Amino acid sequence: MTLLDTVLIVIGEIMIGVGALADLIAAIGMNRFPNFYLRLHAATIGTIWGSFLPLIGAALVAAGCKCLGEYRWFMSGGALVTSFVILILGPAGSHALARGTHRSGIVPVEPKVVDHLEEDESHPTSQELQEVEEGDSP
Amino acid sequence: MRYWVGLCVLILTILAISFVVAANINVLVPSTNVRTLAEIYLKYTYYPWDKYFTAMSPEACTSIVWDFRGLDTVFETMVFYLAIIGAIALARGVPLKLPKEIKGDLGLSLIVKTVTKIVPVLIIAVAGSIALHGHLTPGGGFQGGATAAVAPVLILVVFSQFYLLRRGVNKNSMLLLRSIGLTGIGITAFAAVLIGLATGHYAFVLQNQPKPLAPDISLPAFVGGQLISGSLWFFNFFEFLAVAAGFTIVFLLITLPEKLAEAREEKRVAEGGEK
Numbered sequence: 001m002t003l004l005d006t007v008l009i010v011i012g013e014i015m016i017g018v019g020a021l022a023d024l025i026a027a028i029g030m031n032r033f034p035n036f037y038l039r040l041h042a043a044t045i046g047t048i049w050g051s052f053l054p055l056i057g058a059a060l061v062a063a064g065c066k067c068l069g070e071y072r073w074f075m076s077g078g079a080l081v082t083s084f085v086i087l088i089l090g091p092a093g094s095h096a097l098a099r100g101t102h103r104s105g106i107v108p109v110e111p112k113v114v115d116h117l118e119e120d121e122s123h124p125t126s127q128e129l130q131e132v133e134e135g136d137s138p
Numbered sequence: 139m140r141y142w143v144g145l146c147v148l149i150l151t152i153l154a155i156s157f158v159v160a161a162n163i164n165v166l167v168p169s170t171n172v173r174t175l176a177e178i179y180l181k182y183t184y185y186p187w188d189k190y191f192t193a194m195s196p197e198a199c200t201s202i203v204w205d206f207r208g209l210d211t212v213f214e215t216m217v218f219y220l221a222i223i224g225a226i227a228l229a230r231g232v233p234l235k236l237p238k239e240i241k242g243d244l245g246l247s248l249i250v251k252t253v254t255k256i257v258p259v260l261i262i263a264v265a266g267s268i269a270l271h272g273h274l275t276p277g278g279g280f281q282g283g284a285t286a287a288v289a290p291v292l293i294l295v296v297f298s299q300f301y302l303l304r305r306g307v308n309k310n311s312m313l314l315l316r317s318i319g320l321t322g323i324g325i326t327a328f329a330a331v332l333i334g335l336a337t338g339h340y341a342f343v344l345q346n347q348p349k350p351l352a353p354d355i356s357l358p359a360f361v362g363g364q365l366i367s368g369s370l371w372f373f374n375f376f377e378f379l380a381v382a383a384g385f386t387i388v389f390l391l392i393t394l395p396e397k398l399a400e401a402r403e404e405k406r407v408a409e410g411g412e413k
Contacts, residue, residue, distance in 0.1 A: 085260060092253035096246050096296075 001066065008064030015057025022049030036107045040094055047090035055083035182206070186359075190350050194359040195273040195367035203278065204373045208344035212327060215377065219320065222384040226309070229391045232402075244298035254296040258289035265289075269378035273367040279374040283381025290386045294393050302390070309390060312383040319380025326372040330355050346370065 022045055029042025059079035062072045101107050102117060109115050172180075181188065184196040193201035203211050245251060269282025293302055302308075327344050334341030334355045341355040346368040348356040357368035 085257070088253050088256065092250050096250045099247055 005064040005066060008060045012057040012060030012062075012064065015060070016054045019050050019054030019057065022046070022053070026050055035110060036101060037098065037109065040098055044090055044094045047086060047094075052083050052086050052090070055079045055086065059083070189348055190353070192347055193367065193370070194347055194365070195370050196365075197273055197275060197278075199276065200273050200278050200367075200370055200374065204370050205346050208327070208346075208373075212323070212344070215320075215323065215380075219316075219380070219384065222316075222388060225388050225391060226313075229394070232391070232394060244300060246296050250296050254292055258292055261289040261292070262286055265378070265382070269374050270371070272374040273370040274365065279377025280381050282374070282378045284385060286378070286382040287385030287389065291389050294389060299390065299393055299395065307386065307390075309387055312387045312390070315383035316380050316387070319376045319378070319383065322376030323373060323380065326369050326376065329357060329369065329372075344369075 026042050026046030026049070029045065030039055033039045033042055056079070059076040062068060062075040062079065065072055068075065102109070109118065179198045182191055183193055183198050183201045185192040186194065193205040195201045195205070265282045265286035265288075267282075268277035268285055269279050272278035272282065290302060290307060330341040330345035330352075331343055333339075334352070337355075339352065339354040341352045342349060345352060345355065346357055347359065348354070359365065359368050
């Protein structure tokens with residue numbers, strides 16, 4: 001085993017470890033965050049840091065592991081392609097979810113500093129929605 | 139209280155698994171001996187030395203599904219297509235056509251559309267590899283077809299139905315593709331019999347490799363040095379076409395815009411039809 005292989009394997013294992021930690025953090029976030037937009041943030045942490053990064057790490061480990069023979073390039077390439085697909089699909093999916101939710105206006109945007117999208121659109125604001133809900137309750 | 143019970147169960151499970159793994163108890167560690175069932179599969183799936191009882195395919199699932207119990211699978215395929223025919227019959231007369239003019243933007247935002255331009259190509263490629271390698275690696279025609287049908291669903295949701303219809307993916311073209319697939323399955327099932335009739339030998343329906351009662355007829359296991367396992371490759375390929383097209387028809391029908399159907403109904407009533 002050459003020095004390069006050892007370096008590849010160690011870097012790959014560190015990436016897989018970071019991915020496991022990020023998945024744990026994302027799971028805690030999914031359970032503890034109070035509303036949809038914040039939970040979506042936790043979910044994307046699980047996709048990018050918890051899936052994309054460990055897959056790159058697995059590709060590096062497979063590339064550095066001579067004991068796997070020629071097949072290590074198949075494993076490494078498969079992991080790289082999968083990580084690329086996840087990299088482009090995760091943000092697009094969360095963007096579509098967030099945009100659809102914001103346009104339909106069913107979830108109040110909280111906590112909020114500024115919401116330019118809401119100012120641009122003619123949909124009812126989350127504050128108006130809240131007032132309607134409060135008005136309904138006796 | 140429930141919280142503490144759950145936590146205790148979780149910790150006990152983790153401790154038990156760690157104990158089993160650490161003590162190297164032979165519960166989780168598989169035995170090194172080959173079991174009898176595995177021997178049977180090894181002998182009847184890919185075993186060229188016993189040419190009367192092998193399916194010539196290293197993939198046990200495909201061997202079982204399309205060779206050992208091929209007739210069962212033909213009936214399963216029939217059930218699936220009867221369901222799809224039922225869906226098409228329910229939607230009889232529903233206009234699956236482009237409206238004359240389309241107002242406004244269709245589909246989701248530019249970001250999602252850009253990503254969706256890349257992904258269906260990958261999906262179709264993976265589906266093709268699942269189906270065409272079905273006799274070598276896990277997978278097969280149905281799985282490949284179901285995977286390929288995800289691509290039209292993605293386009294339906296992201297670009298709207300009109301995008302597909304404008305490019306010729308409509309009910310009739312998919313019905314044609316599905317019929318080609320089903321005809322192919324039928325021809326492959328009767329291939330051995332047809333060869334037997336032409337050469338004057340005895341052969342079975344759904345026969346793949348030579349059998350003790352029909353030793354002279356067999357479909358080629360290798361083509362140009364590549365293993366295609368006789369009829370299995372053709373079954374997988376035609377099933378792939380039929381399943382992908384069938385699922386696409388159903389998805390096109392269930393995502394039909396309700397306004398189009400309403401407009402057609404109003405037109406029919408206005409022309410003097412019954413309500």
